């Protein structure tokens with residue numbers, strides 16, 4: 001076992017996970033709003049934000065799917081030691097971890113059932129940038145509209161059509177995160193968003 | 201000295217509740233099941249709300265508790281003290297200073313702002329329960345958006361009373377999808393549920409359900425074209441502060457049946473009085 005497997009967790013788990021959860025909750029409640037999140041120092045390729053989200057939400061009850069480069073010895077050992085979460089394939093996971101391209105196709109993840117739409121996966125997407133520009137977001141949690149640098153648009157539009165089923169997304173980058181729940185309408189530009197609101 | 205877990209609950213329990221809160225936020229108005237824990241207080245005291253508060257509080261929070269609008273009931277004081285001791289939070293009675301407000305049966309009069317969280321104590325989370333006692337059936341009704349019976353019930357009210365008699369826990373529809381019980385707030389408070397800047401979280405302990413409204417969510421009180429929803433209240437100004445826009449409690453003030461109407465939101469009323477507003481019954 002490597003030395004950095006044991007380090008990099010929350011030094012004060014109770015209060016640091018409380019603060020980290022508030023960042024995650026604010027992000028999920030306000031789609032597109034970028035939040036700071038601190039306290040974790042996981043080994044690469046996990047970012048500090050990714051590490052903090054996983055420490056806050058995951059344990060032996062939450063199967064994790066590691067996609068692409070994230071499925072490596074360093075990430076597995078660190079998550080196993082700090083969360084105890086079992087590693088599974090995409091169809092069984094509660095949380096999926098990876099870069100956008102590695103997480104595709106989205107059709108393999110659980111989207112919940114009509115009676116239990118909450119039994120669905122949350123995808124935690126590691127991004128090389130995270131900025132309040134790009135795709136336009138409207139829906140619950142958003143006053144008027146928000147913008148967020150999403151890796152693409154079509155996949156999120158398709159996901160929205162599944163509502164109340166569907167996937168939820170957390171985007172991590174460095175020590176920051178943003179989120180996109182299944183309830184958010186995504187469009188390429190603000191004029192497209194206005195046309196959509198006008199049409200509904 | 202007794203060693204407490206931060207905010208009383210152990211970390212694994214808080215993680216489970218936090219995951220339920222996130223799913224609640226992603227599916228506004230849908231009731232997420234969670235494994236409710238025993239709390240060192242009786243169920244009637246809002247253990248669902250207490251567990252949700254325990255999962256969201258940080259030591260940097262300023263915490264307020266209201267019980268039917270009042271900060272000083274035994275219930276409110278006890279919950280406030282509980283988190284002061286176990287989570288090290290600051291406490292307040294001022295609505296605008298609070299970052300987390302736990303409430304039983306009211307929404308504060310003062311509009312809430314971004315960065316605030318309103319946690320409701322919920323006794324019966326299922327709005328269809330009085331129509332259908334079986335959980336398996338109500339779950340199916342929600343999944344199929346089968347809300348016709350609910351409208352029939354409200355319409356029966358109209359034929360019997362000439363208006364919709366339901367005045368507390370008046371059902372709402374969230375984002376055109378889920379019918380939700382807003383907890384036993386007076387229907388006067390219903391218009392505040394929608395488009396609110398704060399995050400609203402609902403916790404039912406005995407029934408083991410959590411649900412949520414993200415900020416700026418569309419919330420519509422169920423009604424009929426010929427009988428539109430009305431957020432009614434007693435038609436009086438507050439006897440203490442003179443407010444005409446607040447929800448009022450009726451108090452019996454003497455043995456002769458003398459009555460007085462005062463704001464149910466004590467912080468709102470006291471702030472108005474401190475600002476010089478005076479009602480007809482004020483000393």
Ligand SMILES: [Zn+2]
Nearest residue numbers: 438441463469
């Ligand atoms: Zn008053």
